[in-house]
Amino acid sequence: MSRTLSSLSPAYRVVERGGSIVFTALILFSGASAAFGPAGGLVGVVLVGLALLALIAYEVAYFRRFEYDLGADTLDIRSGVISRRNREIPIRRVQNVDISRNVVQRFLGIAAVDFETAGGSETEASLRFVDFEEAKRLQREIGRLKRGVEGSEEGEPEPPADELFALTSRELALVGALSFDVRIPGLLFVLVSGSLPAVSSVVPTGSGTAIVALGLVAVALVVLLVSWVAGATAAVLNYYGFRLTQVEDELQYERGLLRRYDGSIPLDKVQTLTVVDDPLKRYFGFASLRIETAGYAPGSGESGSEAAVPLARRDRVFGLANRIESFGTPDFHRPPKRVRRRYAVRYLLALGALTVLLYGVEAVTAGALPWPPYAPVPLALLAPVAAHFKWRHRGYWLGERHFVTRNGFLRRRVKVVPYYRIQTVIDSRTIFQRRWNVATVTADTAGSLSLVGSDAAAVDVADADADDLRATLATRLRESLAARRGWTDAAAAEAPVPGDDNDDPVDGADDSEADDTNHGAA
Amino acid sequence: MNRLHPRVRVVWAVQAATTAVVVGLVVFAVSRFAIALPVWAPVAAFAVFLVAGVGLALLRYRVWRYEVRDDALYLERGVFTRVRTVVPFVRIQHVDSSRGPVERLVGLASTVVYTAGSRGADVMVPGLTPDGADDLRERLKRLAIRAEGEDAV
Numbered sequence A: 001m002s003r004t005l006s007s008l009s010p011a012y013r014v015v016e017r018g019g020s021i022v023f024t025a026l027i028l029f030s031g032a033s034a035a036f037g038p039a040g041g042l043v044g045v046v047l048v049g050l051a052l053l054a055l056i057a058y059e060v061a062y063f064r065r066f067e068y069d070l071g072a073d074t075l076d077i078r079s080g081v082i083s084r085r086n087r088e089i090p091i092r093r094v095q096n097v098d099i100s101r102n103v104v105q106r107f108l109g110i111a112a113v114d115f116e117t118a119g120g121s122e123t124e125a126s127l128r129f130v131d132f133e134e135a136k137r138l139q140r141e142i143g144r145l146k147r148g149v150e151g152s153e154e155g156e157p158e159p160p161a162d163e164l165f166a167l168t169s170r171e172l173a174l175v176g177a178l179s180f181d182v183r184i185p186g187l188l189f190v191l192v193s194g195s196l197p198a199v200s201s202v203v204p205t206g207s208g209t210a211i212v213a214l215g216l217v218a219v220a221l222v223v224l225l226v227s228w229v230a231g232a233t234a235a236v237l238n239y240y241g242f243r244l245t246q247v248e249d250e251l252q253y254e255r256g257l258l259r260r261y262d263g264s265i266p267l268d269k270v271q272t273l274t275v276v277d278d279p280l281k282r283y284f285g286f287a288s289l290r291i292e293t294a295g296y297a298p299g300s301g302e303s304g305s306e307a308a309v310p311l312a313r314r315d316r317v318f319g320l321a322n323r324i325e326s327f328g329t330p331d332f333h334r335p336p337k338r339v340r341r342r343y344a345v346r347y348l349l350a351l352g353a354l355t356v357l358l359y360g361v362e363a364v365t366a367g368a369l370p371w372p373p374y375a376p377v378p379l380a381l382l383a384p385v386a387a388h389f390k391w392r393h394r395g396y397w398l399g400e401r402h403f404v405t406r407n408g409f410l411r412r413r414v415k416v417v418p419y420y421r422i423q424t425v426i427d428s429r430t431i432f433q434r435r436w437n438v439a440t441v442t443a444d445t446a447g448s449l450s451l452v453g454s455d456a457a458a459v460d461v462a463d464a465d466a467d468d469l470r471a472t473l474a475t476r477l478r479e480s481l482a483a484r485r486g487w488t489d490a491a492a493a494e495a496p497v498p499g500d501d502n503d504d505p506v507d508g509a510d511d512s513e514a515d516d517t518n519h520g521a522a
Numbered sequence B: 001m002n003r004l005h006p007r008v009r010v011v012w013a014v015q016a017a018t019t020a021v022v023v024g025l026v027v028f029a030v031s032r033f034a035i036a037l038p039v040w041a042p043v044a045a046f047a048v049f050l051v052a053g054v055g056l057a058l059l060r061y062r063v064w065r066y067e068v069r070d071d072a073l074y075l076e077r078g079v080f081t082r083v084r085t086v087v088p089f090v091r092i093q094h095v096d097s098s099r100g101p102v103e104r105l106v107g108l109a110s111t112v113v114y115t116a117g118s119r120g121a122d123v124m125v126p127g128l129t130p131d132g133a134d135d136l137r138e139r140l141k142r143l144a145i146r147a148e149g150e151d152a153v
Helices: A009-036 A038-064 A103-108 A132-147 A169-178 A183-194 A196-202 A205-239 A279-284 A314-324 A338-365 A377-392 A431-435 A463-484 B008-033 B041-063 B101-106 B130-149
Strands: A067-070 A074-079 A085-090 A094-101 A110-117 A125-131 A161-166 A243-247 A250-255 A260-266 A270-277 A286-293 A307-313 A395-398 A402-407 A412-418 A424-429 A438-444 A456-462 B065-068 B072-077 B082-088 B092-098 B109-115 B122-128
Touching: A009 A038, A009 A103, A009 A125, A067 A132, A094 A132, A103 A110, A110 A132, A125 A132, A132 A250, A132 A260, A161 A314, A169 A205, A169 A279, A169 A307, A205 A307, A260 A286, A270 A314, A279 A286, A286 A314, A307 A314, A338 A377, A395 A456, A395 A463, A402 A456, A412 A456, A424 A463, A431 A438, A438 A463, A456 A463, A463 B082, B008 B041, B008 B101, B008 B122, B041 B072, B065 B130, B072 B122, B092 B130, B109 B130, B122 B130
Parallel strands: none
Antiparallel strands: A067 A074, A074 A085, A094 A110, A094 A260, A110 A125, A161 A243, A243 A250, A250 A260, A270 A286, A270 A412, A286 A307, A395 A402, A402 A412, A424 A438, A424 B082, A438 A456, B065 B072, B072 B082, B092 B109, B109 B122
């Protein structure tokens, strides 16, 4: 049975798009009427009217020509006004179903639904817009169909929802308070201090250093406050009413104050788990958790479809992560101590380059810099300290079934990758790394957030360890995949989930864990 | 460990020469229409890029190795950053053999292996003979199917 979009959707889409048309037209034609007199303005109004009519006609046609149909095996979508497209998405391949509603949409009771599969660089299907109830039904139905439950959709009892995590209002306040982005004040500081000469020319010359210093402190405080308030507001808007529940083998989350997100993640599509913290969160014993699937297009990660626990006590985060992927307690191997010297040298070189650059700027602008060009030099004292911390927070661990890596001091990421999720193993050694006899071993997964170079990587491990690691990861991938797909005798005893596709290259196969297989041997 | 066909150096050198010509033309255009540069600047830019590109091509050939192992394809490459990639057969999504225009001129071909990974997504083995590329493709395909299918349902 084919269904259509919500009958409110054409009207909403016209208002959404028409607004911007009218706005740009106003700007364009106010210029035109200034040039051609009142006649020009009249022509402008007529043209905008025509454009709006065309838009309305298009949106109505779009609505009338849009049909979707959730069958037993596929989601079929027939759409398009000028060029038609029939798309069938196998339901087993759907990774995430995301529902989002902004304030107006919530008032109207409609929602946008996005379906993601592992392939492609964009969202595979989106419904703009359907009734919220219908959106929820689609999400439930797809989850149910993927579990392979037969029978009618009505009258069946809801599977029990197991609440994994809910953000209390106290925690939400903490999320806001701790969402202080250390990079913002730094950036603002550079910008503001760049404009200091302009400011100091306004201040009367005789007012003395004390007042200038006071002004500087005040500016610094304002900068801190602004960036803190901005971070806090964004975090609260994003994570208001965050709830993570487990329904059968699916995770569901909802969050957001103004724009409400509502998404589902099948547990067997989870690619990597990432625990993120920064010095502030570490000091107070907090951390956040991100769950990555292969579904999302690069760049859409931060836009809201990503599921994450924004903030919780460290042990709780690790408990939750362990519930999703039981990896145990990692015991990290740090890189060899000599790399600390490498980092210190690197920082010193960067500092040197900055100083040279400042001297260059000084020479070109003839002393317009607010500080002397050698100002960064004292920072050199910090280089060994920073190098030590960078080294301290780095490491990797080979668990029973997981590869865990840790990187970063200001923004520390602990990445957990099940061996059977590894796609390729990449060992790379830059010309500088070769001088220090170290290498970086990266376990590439299909998770697409990793595109920005935050793949699970054991950075700067010793040469010999890197060779071992490369071989070990490849072996364990094979063994754990074999165990998971029931190719070994030990796993063959466990019945695979009926009808599950064992040939799925991206998401592995069924979720029958072969606990008793001995693939921990190196 | 297999090395590439020596003639792959010609392919890379031609590619480097193309880049050098483009750079030379850009410098020429700049000196003609924007800033007055010395007359020899375009030629110098061309020469520098050509020499560097050909040098890199020669070095790259010396470093490149590949091997079809029992359960994975193993590649070693990179002049400045030495990269060793292990592509397990189970992870191969599909395999292409392809021939670019320059490759066709000198009678070579490449094999491209695709995985679902986010960055090692396309692993390319250049510098094969056309038959060699087809053989490698067939062999990888069979190995991928075998790895995937071992007694599987």
